[in-house]
Amino acid sequence: IAGNWKMNLSHLQSIAFVQKLAWSLKDARHDYSVTEVAVFPPFTDLRSVQTLISADKIELGFGAQDLSAHASGAYTGEISAGFLKALDVQYVIIGHSERRQYHHESDELIAEKVAIAVENGLVPVICVGETAEDLELYGPSAVPVRQLHGALALAGDATNIVVAYEPVWAIGSGQAATPEQAEQVAEQLRSVVAGVLGDDAGDATRILYGGSVKSSNIAGFLRQPNVDGALVGGASLDISEFASIA
Ligand code: PEP
Numbered sequence: 001i002a003g004n005w006k007m008n009l010s011h012l013q014s015i016a017f018v019q020k021l022a023w024s025l026k027d028a029r030h031d032y033s034v035t036e037v038a039v040f041p042p043f044t045d046l047r048s049v050q051t052l053i054s055a056d057k058i059e060l061g062f063g064a065q066d067l068s069a070h071a072s073g074a075y076t077g078e079i080s081a082g083f084l085k086a087l088d089v090q091y092v093i094i095g096h097s098e099r100r101q102y103h104h105e106s107d108e109l110i111a112e113k114v115a116i117a118v119e120n121g122l123v124p125v126i127c128v129g130e131t132a133e134d135l136e137l138y139g140p141s142a143v144p145v146r147q148l149h150g151a152l153a154l155a156g157d158a159t160n161i162v163v164a165y166e167p168v169w170a171i172g173s174g175q176a177a178t179p180e181q182a183e184q185v186a187e188q189l190r191s192v193v194a195g196v197l198g199d200d201a202g203d204a205t206r207i208l209y210g211g212s213v214k215s216s217n218i219a220g221f222l223r224q225p226n227v228d229g230a231l232v233g234g235a236s237l238d239i240s241e242f243a244s245i246a
Pocket of ligand 1: 004166173174233234
């Protein structure tokens with residue numbers, strides 16, 4: 001269960017938030033060995049979150065929301081995979097629809113980001129998903145499948161990736177896909193992973209559904225054989241709701 005905070009919560013707010021989230025999960029006797037929970041704060045929070053998680057031995061995972069396709073150098077404003085690794089960051093979201101839309105990230109750039117993440121021992125959480133227009137023109141699977149092929153183009157022999165199927169029309173809209181819709185696309189995405197990275201990677205890869213996930217609809221998604229978890233946006237900012245989803 002992954003919580004994408006987007007551009008919310010300062011580093012001071014992140015400390016109180018993670019502490020309260022850990023307490024809520026502890027109160028509910030959450031078993032992290034059954035359900036992994038990770039938060040994805042803004043870059044400026046990562047050091048605070050790392051310090052707290054390590055000092056208090058909290059079992060939460062954490063990741064970044066993006067990274068640079070470059071290793072280092074004259075790229076003003078960018079954050080390298082090496083910097084993230086040095087902060088014990090485990091995961092990095094790549095190709096979120098908001099980055100594709102507002103920052104015009106192409107499939108080629110996303111492939112470079114996936115490659116540099118994997119080279120540096122970070123687990124990429126590769127986001128794919130169709131817009132409402134794509135859905136009408138091409139059906140639900142064609143665009144996510146094309147995007148995943150693109151994202152894996154330079155992934156070589158990556159063995160540890162996460163794929164998030166996030167229909168753009170479902171993000172932040174309150175209108176989630178149905179569990180059956182999510183399963184239909186997730187099954188095809190798993191075949192893409194198996195085709196490109198091999199059957200073992202296909203079996204081992206966790207496929208998340210994202211788009212208006214709440215505690216009231218999570219169970220339907222997780223009942224699907226090819227949906228292994230969720231990438232949660234808005235509801236990840238509400239501690240009791242996010243803990244309930246987990
Ligand atoms: C997201 O942006 O990754 C997301 C799934 O958002 P929300 O849960 O708010 O739809």
